[in-house]
Each structure stands twice: as structure tokens, then as C-alpha cells.
Amino acid sequence: MNPSGLILAAVLLTIAAKPNESSLVTDYLVAVIRSLASRYPGVHQCVFFGAQLKGGAFVGTALGQVLQDPRLDFATRSVITMNFREENAEVLRYPLVLLIEVERISENVRNFLSNTNMFDPCYWNHLKNNKIDIDVTGVAPDEKSEATAFETMETSLVSGDVFAVPRSAVSMVQLFMMPFSWQVWTTLALILAMAEIVHLLFPCSLKNDPILLVLCGLEKYDLHRSGQLEKFLLMPLIVLMFFAICAYETKLLSLMTSKPAAKTIRTIQELVDSGIQIKANLLTDFLLINNTMIRNSLINATVDIFNMDMVHAYLLEQSTAEHFCTRYYDPDQRIHR
Structure with a gap:
């Protein structure tokens, strides 16, 4: 079964039916299961869940008749109870049909679930103000029943997935750009662009091309015999680019010997x-x-x-x-x- 396929999980709730209605309920459940199974390929599985089962069998119920119905021989049938644990989750495969028997569905109508704040405001402030991550001063079961008991550990930590x-791996273009950040590349480009603009505006005062001289070392005119403006502009650029090129080469060699990663x-x-x-x-x-x-x-x-x-x-x-x-x-x- 392709794991990315649609998960089939139909929850069928049944109540205790009268003897003359039991066969109708059974036929209905079997028909629904067969209809769902016909829509999806694969090995189907029916999981019967009952909270109050004894001995793992549905005795005298509609689900008990469904469990034994020969019309569902094409599917694997399993029974789980409240003792089912997470490490046994391998029995649940897809596509599956989950059948749950609900008993006394209309009894104790006043016993509805309600949202309750588990933390007292004073205790919550105690955790935050004292910078307490986990409080293990008291751990106690909330229920006496072994099947449904769980323990609590108060914490102010927020966790998620x-x-x-x-x-x-980076491309060759990314590799040659990684030694400097984009801010450094932008600053160097602006400096060279401004020097080139000054050269174009004052060609008589700046006889050497700033980019060719600073980056490639090509002199059209002896820099020592040039004017004060050209020396004042090009000398700092030569020193700056010398250190920048040395740093670039060192960083590039280290990246080529290691395994750089992309964004x-x-x-x-x-x-x-x-x-x-x-x-x-x-x-x-x-x-x-x-x-x-x-x-x-x-x-x-x-x-x-x-x-x-x-x-x-x-x-x-x-x-x-x-x-x-x-x-x-x-x-x-x-x-x-």
C-alpha cells in the first residue's frame, strides 16, 4: 500500500439493539464495511475496540455478530481493549476500519466533558517568576484505575515538532560568493564604482584606470609620478583590495577543502x-x-x-x-x- 494514499478510518458507533433489530444493525455494519473496502485497494483490516470487554470478546452485541460474520472474511479482524499500548500500534495498518462499541450512550446525561484550567494562576506565576522549567516536587496519579491512570509533571516549557x-551542496557560483557576505560585496562594488566615476570625470588627473590598477595591477602611467589626487585616491584602494583579496583567497581555500552547505x-x-x-x-x-x-x-x-x-x-x-x-x-x- 502506498503510504501516501488516503487513510481510511471509519468510526462506527453502535448501541445495544433489541433482539429483533440486532440482525439489521449487523447487516448495516457489514454493508458499510464492504462499501468502504471496495473503494480502496490493499489488505483491509477491521479493528474492534471495546473499553469494557472481558476476555477480548463481544458477547451478545451487534459488534460480536459483525466480528464473526463470514461476509468479512476478506479482511483481517482484530480486537483491542483499554489495555492496548502504543508499542502494539503495528497492528494498525492502512486502510483500516475502526469499530467502537459505545455502551450506555444516553445514561448520566449530566456527565459531560468540560474544559478545565489545570493550572492555578498563582502556581503558574510561581513557575514563570522563579524561572522554573520543570517542577517535580510532587507527582501523583490522577486516577485509581490502572488502565486509565496517568501521571502529571508540571512544566512551563513549550515544546513542538x-x-x-x-x-x-552549493553550486560553483555560490562557492565563489560565500567567502564574503552580501554587505561586503556591495561595499566593495560601490567603492570601485565611485573610483571609476571619478576617473571618467577627471581623465587628466587620473591617468590610470582604478579597477585595472587595483585588481589587476596594470599601470598605464607610473603611479609614483602621478598627481596628488591620483595618489590620494588609488593608494588606499590598493591597500584595501590587497587585504580583501588575501582574506578572500584564504576563505575560498578553506571552503574548497570542507563541505560548504547551501541556504x-x-x-x-x-x-x-x-x-x-x-x-x-x-x-x-x-x-x-x-x-x-x-x-x-x-x-x-x-x-x-x-x-x-x-x-x-x-x-x-x-x-x-x-x-x-x-x-x-x-x-x-x-x-x-
């Missing part, structure tokens, strides 16, 4: 335009497929941050990227390690 993008890609659009493919584990980073901008640039692969190939881009957590990218690239020297 970033793309680690390799820098491609940094800073936006997702620049990444897409560059044609660099993105390696990602689509079993864990499956939300990337829903991103229409980068969907066609994805390659399904196992990501190893210790052995990135310097050819493809990788999706990393920001703090991880800041630590590991220095293993591959020196931002100060702008060269690969």
Missing part, C-alpha cells in the same frame, strides 16, 4: 519546493498524511535519529532536534561534520 532538513530552509513551503523527501514512521506519525502540503513528500520508513542519511528530512521533537542536529552540522562554520 520541527523538520530536520539537510543542507544540499537554510526555514518554511514548510520552501521544504516542499526543494523536492527533499520526508522520512517518517507513518504508524506513529499518521497525522502527517492528512497534511495536504507535505503528503506527496512523505516516505514511510523507520526513523533513527542517530543515523540520519543527510539526504531526507525528518520530523523530530524540537528539543531533540536542537541536541542531535549538532552531530551532523556546525551552524557557526556552516559546514557538515
Whole structure:
């Protein structure tokens, strides 16, 4: 299955049906699954999820009949419960159909989820004012149930995901332009242009061409016998260009012996335009497929941050990227390690 293909994830919610309606519910679910499966090629998989299952079986429910229905023999069927863990996510492949049994859907109608601020304003100010990144003075489970318990760690750090993008090799034109920044190139060009304009305005006072003399050392007239204006204008230029050329040659030789890199890609659009493919584990980073901008640039692969190939881009957590990218690239020297 092409990993960039459309992810099929249909969530079918069922409630406890009366005995005379159970067959209708089963037929409906089977018909929907077969209709969805007919639209996409590949090995299809039906995943049955039940929070309150005992022994991994749907006993006396519509989903139990769907699970055993012979009309779905073309698809692989799996059952998961609340004990399902992330390391077992390999069983979820695409295209898949996820069937969830919802029990007591209309009971306790007053028990709705509501957004709650987990931080007390005073405690949040305590984190910011005292410059505390992570507070581990108290860690406790929020639930007594082993299946749904989770631990909290208060922190003021903001984290996110970033793309680690390799820098491609520079062209010959870029290589010869890299020793100086654009500000230096602009300054040198303006100085030479102004000297050439003065030479054109006063050809009798400036008998030597400033550009040919300063850059190539060609004298039409002996500079020692020239006038004061010509000496005053050309002598500082000769000294300036001598040091500039020496610095340029030294920097150019160092770039030719190392591996210079091109300009940094800073936006997702620049990444897409560059044609660099993105390696990602689509079993864990499956939300990337829903991103229409980068969907066609994805390659399904196992990501190893210790052995990135310097050819493809990788999706990393920001703090991880800041630590590991220095293993591959020196931002100060702008060269690969």
C-alpha cells in the first residue's frame, strides 16, 4: 500500500439493539464495511475496540455478530481493549476500519466533558517568576484505575515538532560568493564604482584606470609620478583590495577543502519546493498524511535519529532536534561534520 494514499478510518458507533433489530444493525455494519473496502485497494483490516470487554470478546452485541460474520472474511479482524499500548500500534495498518462499541450512550446525561484550567494562576506565576522549567516536587496519579491512570509533571516549557532538513551542496557560483557576505560585496562594488566615476570625470588627473590598477595591477602611467589626487585616491584602494583579496583567497581555500552547505530552509513551503523527501514512521506519525502540503513528500520508513542519511528530512521533537542536529552540522562554520 502506498503510504501516501488516503487513510481510511471509519468510526462506527453502535448501541445495544433489541433482539429483533440486532440482525439489521449487523447487516448495516457489514454493508458499510464492504462499501468502504471496495473503494480502496490493499489488505483491509477491521479493528474492534471495546473499553469494557472481558476476555477480548463481544458477547451478545451487534459488534460480536459483525466480528464473526463470514461476509468479512476478506479482511483481517482484530480486537483491542483499554489495555492496548502504543508499542502494539503495528497492528494498525492502512486502510483500516475502526469499530467502537459505545455502551450506555444516553445514561448520566449530566456527565459531560468540560474544559478545565489545570493550572492555578498563582502556581503558574510561581513557575514563570522563579524561572522554573520543570517542577517535580510532587507527582501523583490522577486516577485509581490502572488502565486509565496517568501521571502529571508540571512544566512551563513549550515544546513542538520541527523538520530536520539537510543542507544540499552549493553550486560553483555560490562557492565563489560565500567567502564574503552580501554587505561586503556591495561595499566593495560601490567603492570601485565611485573610483571609476571619478576617473571618467577627471581623465587628466587620473591617468590610470582604478579597477585595472587595483585588481589587476596594470599601470598605464607610473603611479609614483602621478598627481596628488591620483595618489590620494588609488593608494588606499590598493591597500584595501590587497587585504580583501588575501582574506578572500584564504576563505575560498578553506571552503574548497570542507563541505560548504547551501541556504537554510526555514518554511514548510520552501521544504516542499526543494523536492527533499520526508522520512517518517507513518504508524506513529499518521497525522502527517492528512497534511495536504507535505503528503506527496512523505516516505514511510523507520526513523533513527542517530543515523540520519543527510539526504531526507525528518520530523523530530524540537528539543531533540536542537541536541542531535549538532552531530551532523556546525551552524557557526556552516559546514557538515
